[in-house]
Amino acid sequence: MNVLANAIIILLAYLIGSIPFALVIGKGFYKTDVRKHGSGNLGATNTFRTLGKKAGIIVLIGDIAKGSLAVCLPLMMNSHLHMLVPGFIAILGHSYPVFARFKGGKSVATAAGAFLAFSPLTFILGILAFLISLKISKYVSLSSPIGALVAFLTSIYVGDVVLMVFAAIIFVFITWKHIKNFKRIKLGTEPKVNF
Numbered sequence: 001m002n003v004l005a006n007a008i009i010i011l012l013a014y015l016i017g018s019i020p021f022a023l024v025i026g027k028g029f030y031k032t033d034v035r036k037h038g039s040g041n042l043g044a045t046n047t048f049r050t051l052g053k054k055a056g057i058i059v060l061i062g063d064i065a066k067g068s069l070a071v072c073l074p075l076m077m078n079s080h081l082h083m084l085v086p087g088f089i090a091i092l093g094h095s096y097p098v099f100a101r102f103k104g105g106k107s108v109a110t111a112a113g114a115f116l117a118f119s120p121l122t123f124i125l126g127i128l129a130f131l132i133s134l135k136i137s138k139y140v141s142l143s144s145p146i147g148a149l150v151a152f153l154t155s156i157y158v159g160d161v162v163l164m165v166f167a168a169i170i171f172v173f174i175t176w177k178h179i180k181n182f183k184r185i186k187l188g189t190e191p192k193v194n195f
Contacts, residue, residue, distance in 0.1 A: 017093020067113025
């Protein structure tokens with residue numbers, strides 16, 4: 001029974017993560033496919049740039065909620081599966097969504113949602129680092145890995161081994177997803193955020 005329940009949780013986590021809020025909001029309310037604009041990513045940042053603040057905020061909240069909901073699935077289904085396992089699966093679902101031909105976003109917001117549900121301190125310090133870096137550099141692509149790094153360092157302080165492994169994997173994953181952005185920063189062609 002536990003094996004079946006865990007399999008259902010994994011499947012649900014992936015499907016939840018695969019919900020392309022940027023695509024749904026863009027096509028449903030703005031008649032715009034964000035994949036054909038900006039970076040082409042199905043994430044909150046590209047939605048902000050393509051559709052504006054209102055749409056960006058809605059997508060951001062939706063993407064964060066995906067990570068938080070996935071983390072809570074084991075509790076909701078009375079499973080002993082570690083909460084961060086479905087959290088990670090949801091992150092993969094966001095980056096490689098079945099509902100959008102496996103081309104999604106960079107999973108920063110979904111990862112943040114997973115941290116929020118499992119370790120609020122890790123979430124808060126990671127977000128603070130992200131915002132401070134964004135204020136100084138004006139690069140979302142630079143601030144995202146910095147926030148992930150601080151989340152990892154915070155996980156060491158928290159002392160949960162699984163959280164540390166999860167945070168380390170997320171830091172590497174998010175950094176890897178932003179390699180092209182780093183190259184554009186070096187060339188001076190990466191878009192900045194204007195406050």
